[in-house]
Amino acid sequence: MTELLRFGLLGGLLGLDGTAVGQFMISRPLVAGWLAGWVAGVPGMGIAIGAILELFLLVSFPTGGARFPEGSTAAVVAVGVAVPFEGSGAVAASVAMGLVWGQVGGWSVTVQRHVNGRLLSEDIGRHTGRLGRAHLLAIVGDFLRGAVVTVAGVTLGRAGLGLADGRWPVDAGVSTGVLYVGAAVSLGILLHDLGGFRRRRVLFVLGLAVGIVGARFL
């Protein structure tokens, strides 16, 4: 229960960073995953999950009015789901849950934004104190939204993964292989955004060679 509460608090705080407060990008999956792992006493597992989710969400940004998957919710829920399980599918299943719950988080952000619109009345200037109060209320609401969505995700995810724990039919190599294939699409999209392979081929291939050779020395 205490652990669930900690995940909820973290989800609420990181949810604020996504849009409402600062945007220091501590809500990115890489950071959020490590923080969630640190909260649960498994920072190594946290950043491993966060890094895979970061690969998926490299091309997802909190731009304007667009609905985007919420990276912090995805990462905290994924780590929260993975913690009690040890089977070969724990990481893959929790990342999948994180991807799903990131979308739920994105949807909840949209709802919060509609609520914010109602908090701000048309004649807000008539009462100078009202602007500050409405602003503060919206921020508190966003924190609660992030916390509730995170707790719900961890609870549901643990119940779901509990059914499959110990019964995962494939080894960890296959499970992570599926994840990497999915994440590779995002890397391709990022190169697409940079002008495509034809325009960036020299720099990209140079980097690819450095990466492959460098990895051999690890």
Added chain:
Amino acid sequence: MLMRSLLIQGAWNYRTMLGSGFAFALLPTLKRVYGKDPEELARAIERHSEHFNAHPYLAPIALGAVARLETDQVDGDTVRRFRTAVRGPLGGLGDTLVWATWLPLVAVCSLVLYWFGVPGGVVVLAFVVVYNVGHLGLRAWGLRLGLDAGRDVGARLTAVDLGGWARRLQGPLAIGLGVLSGVVLSAPGGVSSSGPAWAALAAVAFVVGLVGGHRVWRPAAVVTVGVIGFIGLWGILT
């Protein structure tokens, strides 16, 4: 005003977008200028609570310029027109420079560090510090620019050529993306550890993303979740 600009999206909504946050960030300035005239203060707050949209990191440019105009007692309609004129460029420019370039560049470099075996805490610290040097530097520089330039902020912004900075950073990002792809492919625990078939599938998936762009992201995520869900269900039922 710089600290308040960190909360400019605190009440983001579909009606005024950053509008109320803009007024919130400007409130101390408005109180200083119109403090003795409650009616004028109310009109100024209403004026600045109207629809406004810009990239949050570049919004301080508009905040600074508008604060300068209000301090100079420029008439309300002129301030309103100025505010409307600057919001578009600040949105597109910020999206290109920050979301499409700076953030992926720092994230890709951090992921490369992680896959090269740098301890997780160091990777996270490097990401947060490097990213926010750029982030907070941009906010502080923008506010100063706006306060200095006032209504001439457009010309000063053109001279600085932030779009050019984005283009210059895209080269290093392409190299970093290449390094990351190579490391994820070859490092221990990477795609190759799952077997050559998975490496080939990942290469095909990369090409799908390269050709399809953003429209294939969601289908790819759905397929990934679907396959993992199917594996889990298969385990439960057998």
